Amino acid sequence: MTDFETYKTYLAFKNHFTKENYDYFKYCGRSRASKESFYKRKDRYFFERLSRQKSDDEIKAYFVANFTECDDPERLWIGDIIKNGEDIYNEWVKKSQSLFYLFKTEIQEFINKDNFENLFECKSGSHPEILKKYLRKVVSLETFTILDLLLNFSKDFDKKLLDPVWETVSLRIKKYRPFINIDVAKYKSTLREILM
Numbered sequence: 001m002t003d004f005e006t007y008k009t010y011l012a013f014k015n016h017f018t019k020e021n022y023d024y025f026k027y028c029g030r031s032r033a034s035k036e037s038f039y040k041r042k043d044r045y046f047f048e049r050l051s052r053q054k055s056d057d058e059i060k061a062y063f064v065a066n067f068t069e070c071d072d073p074e075r076l077w078i079g080d081i082i083k084n085g086e087d088i089y090n091e092w093v094k095k096s097q098s099l100f101y102l103f104k105t106e107i108q109e110f111i112n113k114d115n116f117e118n119l120f121e122c123k124s125g126s127h128p129e130i131l132k133k134y135l136r137k138v139v140s141l142e143t144f145t146i147l148d149l150l151l152n153f154s155k156d157f158d159k160k161l162l163d164p165v166w167e168t169v170s171l172r173i174k175k176y177r178p179f180i181n182i183d184v185a186k187y188k189s190t191l192r193e194i195l196m
Contacts, residue, residue, distance in 0.1 A: 001056045003048035008033050010047065010078060013063040017073040017175050025178055029060075046078045065092030068141060068176050095142055099180075103187065106143045107194050116195055120153050122160040131157070131169065145173045145180055150188055 001009065011031035016024035038044060054062060066085045069092070070076045095102055110133055111119075119130040130147070133139045139147075148154045154170055 001051050001059055003044060003051045004033075004035055004038050006047040006051040006059055007038050007041075007044070009059060010063060013060075013067050014073065014076065017067040017172070020171065043078055046082045050078075050082065061093070061096075062089045064179050065089045068092070068172065068179075095140065099142060099146075099182065100187070100190075102140060103143050103146050104190055104194070106139055107191065110138055111194060120151070120156075122157060125161065125163075127161065127166070128153075128157065131161075131166065134169065135165070141172065141176060142180065145176050146182060146187060148173050149177065149180065149182070149184065150191060 008031050009029060011033055012024055012027070012029040015022040015031060038047075050059060050062070062085060063081075065088050066081045067073045067076060069088045119133075120128050122128050127135075130139065130144070130153070134141070134144045154173060157166060158170055
């Protein structure tokens with residue numbers, strides 16, 4: 001990937017994680033950017049550096065890791081990504097490589113078999129317990145997203161929770177979902193085993 005292609009990839013991921021209507025996969029990672037505007041940027045060195053240090057796939061994974069971990073992806077600047085991004089990326093790679101173990105461990109830690117369904121209850125517009133656990137970082141974004149893949153609770157939450165906190169989390173899990181490749185049957189079976 002060239003420095004300009006790295007920049008376009010950065011824009012595509014930024015659009016994916018911040019805009020409801022943009023889908024990285026639907027648009028094949030395309031973004032509008034001209035070489036003229038790129039070469040006028042004072043931060044283009046960061047893109048050049050990243051393009052020399054990482055392979056094409058690593059650059060994509062690097063951006064996924066950093067945009068999913070950021071509290072405000074709209075304001076995530078390439079300089080901040082370069083400054084702090086390597087640690088975030090390495091942690092994300094570890095989680096991705098042990099996704100099943102992470103899911104199983106986190107589920108076992110917080111699931112009480114008697115009140116599993118209560119974790120997903122929205123009572124009079126208050127946040128359900130599963131969302132509170134995610135916000136307190138008891139549950140990782142990966143486990144939270146996998147649970148939504150298995151149980152599809154976000155549709156119900158979208159109807160019942162009309163606050164900016166849930167809207168932000170909802171967008172994040174919807175945008176992260178396509179990057180989580182799992183064997184759904186295996187994860188459902190594991191969840192059933194834990195609950196029994």
